[in-house]
Amino acid sequence: MKALEFREVSCRYPGQRENLVEKLSFSIEPGSFHCIIGASGCGKSTLFRMICGLLTPVSGTILRDGAPLSEIERACGYMPQRDMLFPWRTVGENLALPLEVGSALPKAERNARIEEALADVGLAGLADRMPEELSGGMRQRAAFARTMLTGSSLLLLDEPFSALDALTRVSMQEWLLEQWLRHRMTILFITHDVEEALFLSTSVLAVGSTPICSLTEIPVPLPDRRRRSDLVRPELTRLKEGLMGMLRGQVPA
């Protein structure tokens, strides 16, 4: 069974004439790590908005674990492009959000799970800090922990590291890979950065055209447990060049 499947999905924003997504079909295996790359404004975030039900397709169906999206009532693990920690809540209270809404958990159990999630992302003991007291990387990790607490097996991460400086970004990538190897959730990860995509994903989904009518799947020839030095292998360098070219629209997809 697929973790996620698009069947001939089309969509557009209210007031737009042209479809942004046109009869798009693709599917995702459970436990895989896919990176979606594509030019800015091509509609990557829009795909996420459809998967988490914020935008309804004009036609076609989206299936999650084999069931149509319209029939399941479940939180989804969406992490928006900006970290969106609520500035009036402490870090701990922010993590409590997915546990507070919908089915409210008993407080004691909630706190235990929050502590556990914080420890998991290396922020143990920081529950009482305010978000503005954290560094950019710490905020992203807190937002990631909050996303994990939704309990969703599918995580939608929208450019989580693009606002970080290069060094922090590299360590966050390694950290995320570690998390994935440990928990084996299904991850969809949007990025502009080809190198980031190759380092993280089992396969890259490239958006070749607007409107989006297909995603080109490019498997990454690396084992799941990988090192940064693997990226300098000749076949990966070639792959990187090819993807860059495709993003710039020089090579037809």
Add this chain to the structure above:
Amino acid sequence: MNREKKATDFSSPVFLLLLLLLWQLGAMKLSAAYILPTPLQILQRSWELREVLLTVHLPATMKVTLIGLAISLVLGVSLALLMDLSPFWHRTLYPLVVASQTIPTTTIAPLFVLWFGYGIWSKVTVSVLFTFFPIAITLCDGLRSARTEMLELLITYGATPFELYTKVKLPCALPYFFSAVKMAVPMSIIGAAIGEWLGAQSGLGYFSRRMMTQLDGAGVFAPVILLSLVAMASVGLVSLVEKRMVRWRGES
């Protein structure tokens, strides 16, 4: 930074003292206490009148102020919620409310005395008219300041519309609410005093007017001083509550 702050902390009381000194000297030179009493004369007269001011007229004004403020808050909060919940009412009411701010309330206030008589309600009406609209507008803006992305994030967690209000919209509006109250408290006191000035049997505004007819310049100022002190104290009190409740204000 720290040094500069210290400097400003002292500069404004010193400046105030200078102004008062200037006033004292000017008024002494003019020597017409029925028009321009000196600050010392005002202080002395306030002390003489303390009994009647504090036990009769201050409570009367505060009663009007508190009733007016309560009504304004209930009406203002309801109107803000209505405008936030329904785009139709926002479109319809918001421009009207903004336009109504340009009406000089003071000039139509005498009408309320005609309509509601010399009792408490004509003053309450003036006070409500002074404060109701600013509260509604400020609070409505506050509710609208909630970021769409935050609302959407909660929707993906499965939040109900009610939860969207309690977890995002109200916390976003809270700083705005306190700004509105801090603005409304002095305005409500002024509104009450103006109402009393126009026609009443008690209250600081009424008292000030009675002293005017008796050509008691210092007696006119005494209740005014008391009014400002009460207004400042109330705003201070609201700020204290605000400090405890608002952990965050402005941009994220």
